[in-house]
C-alpha cells in the first residue's frame with residue numbers, strides 16, 4: 001500500500017469523523033475497529049470463521065479462515081495461508097481464472113503445495129523453480145510459476161499482498177498467515193504478523209518475518225509495493241532450480257548504503273508516472289548450505305491436481321470486495337499493469353499506462369538478473 005494512498009485515506013477520515021469509529025456494518029466507513037495486523041489468533045483452535053467480520057467501504061471478507069477437509073478443493077475460499085518449508089507453502093492468488101491481481105487483491109485465496117489445510121492446491125507443473133531461504137529474522141520463498149494455472153492472467157505483472165492495505169484490513173481482507181519455522185515442531189504454528197507476497201510476471205516472492213524478532217515490520221515492509229521482488233526480497237533464485245538454503249538477512253526493503261551513508265528510498269506516488277530509474281541496486285545477501293531437490297520429490301501430492309480452468313467457481317462469495325471507491329481505498333499495490341492503471345483513474349496514472357508496463361517489467365526481471 002503506497003504512502004500516498006494511506007495519506008489520502010487519512011485526509012478523508014479527517015473530514016468524515018465516522019470513518020474511524022467502530023462500524024461493524026457501515027459501508028461508508030473505511031477503517032476497521034482493529035487493524036488486521038493487530039489481530040492475533042492461535043492456530044487452529046483460536047481461528048474465527050472470518051478474521052474480518054465487518055462490512056465497510058471495501059465490502060466484506062470474501063472467504064473464511066476456518067478451513068478443513070470440507071473446504072479442501074479447487075473452489076476453496078480458504079484465506080488461511082502457510083509458509084513453512086520448500087515443500088510446504090502457499091501463495092495468494094485469485095478465485096477465478098484469468099484475473100488480474102490489481103482487480104482481486106482484496107479477495108485472494110490460499111493455493112498450497114500440501115493437502116491437509118483446507119485450501120486449493122497449486123496444480124502439478126505450475127512451479128518451475130523455488131528457492132526457500134531461512135535467515136535469522138525471516139523465511140521466504142522466491143520462485144517461478146506458470147501463473148495462469150493459479151488464475152492469474154498471463155502477462156499480469158501483478159502486485160503486493162500484505163496484511164495492511166491502505167485501509168488496514170489487509171490484502172486479501174482477513175487473510176491470515178502461519179508458519180512452523182520457529183516452533184521447532186512441524187505441527188506447531190506461529191501466527192505471522194508481518195509478511196509480504198508479490199505475485200506476477202510468472203514469478204513470486206513471499207516473505208514471513210519472525211514475530212519474535214525486533215525488526216519484523218522492517219524486513220517485511222509493505223510500502224514499496226511498486227518495485228517488486230528485486231527490491232523487496234533480493235535473491236538469487238534460479239528458474240528450473242528447487243533448493244532450500246540458509247542465508248543472512250537482507251537489508252530492510254528501501255534502505256541502502258551509498259558512500260558510507262544509510263539512505264531510505266522514497267517510492268514516488270503513481271500520480272508522478274512510471275518509475276523509470278532507481279537510485280540503487282539492492283544487495284543480495286550471502287547464502288549457504290543450499291540443498292537442491294527434484295520437484296517431483298517435493299510436490300508429489302500435487303500430481304493429481306489439475307487446473308481449475310473451467311471448473312465452476314463456488315457461488316458462496318459473500319459481498320464482493322470491490323476495490324475501487326471514490327475515497328481512494330483502492331491501493332497502489334497492483335502495480336505494473338496497464339489494467340491497474342485503468343483501475344486507478346482517480347490518481348491520474350492512466351496517462352502513463354504504457355510506461356508503467358515496460359518499466360515495471362524491467363524491475364521485475366531484475367529479480368532474475370541480480
Ligand SMILES: *[C@@H]1O[C@H](CO)[C@@H](O)[C@H](O)[C@H]1NC(C)=O
Pocket residue numbers: 049064065066067068069070071
Ligand atoms: C469446515 O470449514 C467451514 C468453513 O469455514 C465451516 O463452516 C465448517 O463449520 C467447518 N467444519 C468443521 C467440522 O469444523
Ligand SMILES: *[C@@H]1O[C@H](CO)[C@@H](O)[C@H](O)[C@H]1NC(C)=O
Pocket residue numbers: 084085086087088186
Ligand atoms: C518437517 O517438515 C520438513 C519440511 O517440510 C520435513 O522435511 C520434515 O521431514 C518434517 N519433519 C517431520 C518430523 O515430519
Ligand SMILES: *[C@@H]1O[C@H](CO)[C@@H](O)[C@H](O)[C@H]1NC(C)=O
Pocket residue numbers: 128144145201202203239240
Ligand atoms: C521458467 O522456465 C520455464 C521453462 O522451464 C519457462 O517456460 C518460463 O517462461 C520461465 N519463467 C520465467 C519467469 O522466466
